[in-house]
Amino acid sequence: MENNIVSISDLFVSKETFLEVQKCNEKTLEYGLKLSAEDINIILQTRKESLIKTGRIELGGELIQKIILTFCDSPYISQYNYIETIDDIIETFYYYKNETMDEIGDEDLINLMKNYFDNECQGSLDLLKYKYLDNIVHNIKYGVKNYLSMNEYEDEEDDK
Template sequence: MEKQLMSISDSLVNKQTFLEIQECNEETLEYGLKLSDEDIRVILKTRNNALRSNGRFEFGGVIVKKIISAFCESPYISQYNYLETIDELIDIFYFYKNETMDEISDDELIDLMKNYFDNECQGSLELLSDRYLYNVAHNIKFGVNDFAGEDEMKILEEYFSMEGDEE
């Protein structure tokens, strides 16, 4: 009986999440991006698998909607790679939400992902996951206050600008 209740509950959550993700098309059409009903089913499956494999729970599609909204304007996403990119970003998000031990908020993680993806990674999901977010998670685990490394960059920029002033 308990398993049937969970199944009904999961089904209702999936239906609600489906509709929430479908609403994103209104915003993304401006960028030439649209998810079909089948695309949304793929995303839901990815989301559910990512939640399960990372031991996380979530009601509704808030995170998926935030990821879609943040990334739809990226110059590195087109209709051609839209589904695959969003799908992978969902996996990356939930993995690094665990790896950062929930020390940063959902919005902060999505902002970091978007910033790195559009700038340093130039659209490379591998660089985003395997280098930049890995470093953020590593820094958080080892107590580095500036987990994104911005202070390091400022120090290097100041150092190199001072070096150029000496000439």
């Protein structure tokens, strides 16, 4: 019986979240991007799996909306790669949210990812993850004051 209650609750949250994500199409159409019902279900499944992997809890689709609406104007996203890119960005967000030990707020992390993605990474998710975000994680874990610094020896130079 308990499983049925959880399932009903999950269905309600999923339906509400689905509708929240679907509303993003109103804005993303300006950039030639649209998520189908199947695309939204893929994104929500990725979100669910990412939350389970990272041990995070989230109600509603606000973060997914923020990610979609922040990235929709990227010159590196087209309808051709839209679902795969957003899917990967969502997974990346939750992973690095954990890795940064919540030192960076949700909106700040999304904006930071977008800035690197569009500029330094020129649309490369691998470069975003394995160079820029990994470096930020390293800096946070090792107490570098300016964790956004890409110079790993910056604090040592400041001490001289």
